[in-house]
Amino acid sequence: MKIGLAEVNVTPPLGMQIPGYGPKSRHATGVKDELFAKAMVIESGEAVLAFIVIDILSLELDSSDRIRNRVHAYTGIPAEQVMVSCTHTHTGPPRPLDEAALAYYPTLEEKSADAAILAYGKREEAKIGCGRGNEDSVAFNRRFFMKNGGLLTNPGVLNPNIDRPEGPIDPEVLVVRIDNAQGEPLGIVSNYAVHTDCVGGTEYSGDYPAFISRTIKQLYGESVVSLFFQGACGNINHIDVLGRHDPKIIPHRVRMGNILGREIAKVRDKTSSDSSEVVLSAASRFVSVSERALREHEVEWAHSTLAALRDVPDDELSGRQAMEKARAEQRLESIRQPLGSRDYEIQVAAIGDLAVVALPAEIFVEFGLEIKEKSPYPYTIINELSNGSGNGYVCTPEAYDRGGYEPTGTKFAEEAGGLFVGAALELLNELHGRSH
Known part of the structure; x- marks a missing residue:
């Protein structure tokens, strides 16, 4: 088995509109953290898979297609064996909506593809291992039942009218340890579910995944690549309504990145990288979903x-x-x-005992938990905002009855989540059946 990892700086010029908070003007004035496209290419036997993660809020289908096609043109990896996803940072590159942003996007797309092309060129004999940890102090379900019988999203810290959270979180921290043939660290893949919306302001930032990366590099070396897959966090964020953390003392992105980074390191160090050959496979399916009638x-x-x-x-x-x-x-x-409709890609990639499920949009945590529970694989990563889905929430049916912020969109019909889960589980079982 050979694995290569690479990271490429994609920080835009200053002055561009930072998306994530609606139409309010928010032009970039500085850089808290550089933004990256990161990639892993893994080869075993005759199969090759590529994974690209970009520090960006969301990515449209045409951009994702151009990235996949460029990777294929330079490496020969079939486009359907390339997975492109977003960290969902709310302090990242602009959407392609104005002249300046449109001029930046060819560079963004080329550099994002180049991360995988460079990773392909850096392939070397490697070993991997998977492990899991648990962290429940940095993620919170952001939808709350109120004492008056209503439901609010982010009702405010110490709001006396809060009754209880509507749903769960996913505290699982999934970790993939990647070492070279001598046992030296090459990279760490991690997966957790909480919104990357901890920074605000007008400076570019990779949010808490940037601090996960910083922690990993401090512990294992500057050349070690930290690849973070965003979990199903449509209704999960960092706000503790009990007010147990003061971000003026330690900013959320720093605290969360350090806590998660240390948990990831702990799991990595307890996990043996004893797999030098794994079965690789990938499959995808397109699911047609209509827009939602109001x-x-x-x-x-x-x-x-x-x-x-x-x-x-x-x-x-x-x-x-x-x-x-x-x-x-x-x-x-x-x-x-x-009402229009669109086909959304559900993609599953299997690496031995690990499956990575690429889902569109911002997925409620309940759907991610259901896929994990029913997956035939010992380890299952949920990777939302993948393969050019754009943004928008995929809510549970109950959420549309109860209200709150997330069900206000019209992009996804109310049955979308169930359709996506069903397609993902079919693909997981199909791939698992091929290799076992």
């Missing part, structure tokens, strides 16, 4: 929201008001259009 009360909310904000100038809107106005306008525009 409910009557959602249309009424849009009309009332726009009426309430009609006399407020755009430059005087708060961040929340700007997001609500944009959401209301999008809702009213959507009801004037016929």
